[in-house]
Amino acid sequence: MGQDETRVPMTGFALRGWCPDAWRPMMAGDGLIVRVKPRLARLTAAEIAVLADLARRFGSGAIDITNRANLQIRGVREQGWQDLLRALVDRGLVDSDAALEGRRNLLVAPGWDRGDDTARIAEELLGRLGELPELPGKMGIAVDAGPVATLLDSPADFRIERAEAGGLLLRLDGRESGVSILPEEATDRLIALAHWFVETGGAAARRASRHTAALPQWARGDGRPAVGAAAPHGYGVPFGRIEGEAMVRLMAATGAAALRVTSWRQLLAESEVREPVEGFVRDPGDPLLRADACPGAPTCPQATVETRELARRLAPHVSGRLHVSGCAKGCARARPSDVVLTGRDGAFDLALRGRAGDPPTRAGLSPDHVLAHFGAS
Incomplete structure (x- = not known):
């Protein structure tokens, strides 16, 4: 990746009304915010170590867990931002294509297993991001196709969810019901719904819940998402702020191969060990x-x-x-x-x-x- 490829106008740091990412950081009172979007909500032990090291070298060492299950490196210095971006791209944590990275606003239910509906649909969507239309910056997609819907309280505009009847739903946020879909058609249908949103003036509303246009006939249905047990409890991060080194300690204490990042600002360790770790809340009633x-x-x-x-x-x-x-x-x-x-x-x-x-x-x-x-x- 050449130097010119990572150059973003400095005026972009002051923009509002969009979510920052690694290619378009946002200036805050403590420095630049650089966002990393874990693929399928999962980070390996090696990736956690890299993030902690980069957060310390180029920022304040602090990392935020957002309500979209993203990570934000805080306090990044302007003169180091392009070096940080280059390192994130080289390690596969950020897409080398700025446009695709901007479209990769995909929230994945963290309880997925290899080959299940959530993982398969999410992976297909990641491979077809270029087919999505240009959407307002704060819009996102939720893939929530486990046994029950766990992301109902998490921000997303287009939702693929488990239905009460057992199949899958495609639902626009703000609508109580959605249309039944087959797993193999989920990605095609979602991309089509995103194009309908833009073609019917949804960009002016900026969020799906504010767009009042009548849905196309093929997207109408009376299916409701399946609501079940509460989301699994992991290692809570009050207000989503944690030091990168604390995440490294969590990996060491649990022996986990990876962490799953959740939109409820908790980390789920891929491990049977549930040791208390300083900096994290283990009591689900806290x-x-x-x-x-x-x-x-x-x-x-x-x-x-x-x-x-x-x-x-x-x-x-x-x-x-x-x-x-x-x-x-x-x-x-x-x-x-x-x-x-x-x-x-x-x-x-x-x-x-x-x-x-x-x-x-x-x-x-x-x-x-x-x-x-x-x-x-």
Whole structure:
């Protein structure tokens, strides 16, 4: 890969309204964010070691696990970004084609087995990314074809899911039901639905859940996704932030051949060993695992409030889901939460059973007022 191939205009670092990747990093308060998208949600021990080393050499050493099951290397220095990109491409962690890497927004249910419907469909989609139309940057695809659907609360726009009746569904996010499909036609149908979305003006809506055009007849159905047991519990990462070296320690402690990355900010070790590891939460009832919080100020220039320390103090006093957002964008969680705090002009707006930026029940609260409101002062 030549030097010219990795050059991206520096103005791209300041753009908003899209998700960063390795070819198009985003500038934050702590440096550039460089995103790595694990194929089939899986990273081998060797790949984990490489990521930890690169995060330390070119960034702050910190890695974020996103709600799309991606990894973000934090604090990357501008002068080192192209060297980091080159290393990620050389090691097969990033596609050498920037356009294909930008389209590789594929969320895979982490419980797949070799040769099952989830793995086969995901691998076929990865091989046919060039057939997808150009979609808005935040859009993504979920392949959730295990015994039950486990990604219902994870962000995606086009969904292939296990149906209640046992077959597969193709469903547009925001629609309660989908159309039954055969496993061998899943990729063709999904690509066709993506083209329909663009051709009917969906790009203006930017997300499938906001696109109100009537579905084509072939994409209509009354099948519902199969809902079963809760998603498997692994090694929890509060707020998704972990040091790369902690991931290396996790591999060593469990003897795992690989880790599966989840959209609920947990790592599943491919191992029967379940040793506690410093930096990870093993108790599935820990209130921090019910809390979402973006990096907040000063890490994110969009935020006007600190978020994560407040979330840590508040989480044990909130029943249900807590979302603390530094601004109305709500990057940490797109779905509704039981308690939502949105930063605005250095204070917080409080909403219940909603999303970041929703009309508040109380506005302009200081962190102390928030804690007192929930009896956490």
